[in-house]
Amino acid sequence: MTDRLTPPAPAPGDPPGDGHSARRTLAAAFGRRHPDTVHIGPSGVNRLRAVLWGDVDMDNARTLGRAMAAALDDSSEGLDVDLAxxxxxxxSGLHVLLALRERAAATGKSLVLTAVSPAVARLLEVTETDALFARRPLPDDGDDSAEELPA
Incomplete structure (x- = not known):
């Protein structure tokens, strides 16, 4: 039996750290019309960033988890997750975050929550899991394009 967050193997020739496996995971699950719930892109030199929006629930958590696991695997140092x-x-979303945290630790990488919404903050508080996650805002590099959600 495979891990629920096991992403597909990288395609031959895909360079590490580019997020291509994560995007392929989303495309395979949703086709070209995947819902606008996550955007995977670079976050510095050796990290990738996942920006999530909308609802993270039992309907999409598994696919989002697989995409973020692929991004974590693609990165050299880890994954920054923006849940603002x-x-x-x-x-289901909390389970994904906990599994990603465990996967990151097992591979010598880090999972960092760069921003959380009030709903996510409340979930982490009520479940007493807030202290389990590294929290660090991304430095402001003057480029607002990373903050814009894809259209």
């Missing part, structure tokens, strides 16, 4: 625009995060 998440309106709802259920227990």
């Amino acid at each position: 625009a998440v309106d709802f995060c259920g227990s």
Whole structure:
């Protein structure tokens, strides 16, 4: 039995750290019309960044988890996760975050929450899991394009 967050193997020739496996995971699950719930892109030189918005629930948590696991695997140092625009995060979403944290630790990488919405902050507080996650805001590099959600 495979891990629920096991991403597909990288395609031959895909360079590490580019987020291509994460995007392929989303495309495979949703086709070209995947819902606008996550954007994976670079976050510095050796890290990738996942920006999530909308609802993270049992309907999409597994696919989002696989995409973020692929991004974590693609990165050299780890994954920065921005949850500032998440309106709802259920227990399925929390399970994904905890599994990603464990996966990062097992591979010598880090999972960092760069921003959380009030809904996510409340979930982490109520479940007493807030202290388990590294929290660090991304430095402001003057480039607002990283903050814009894809259209």
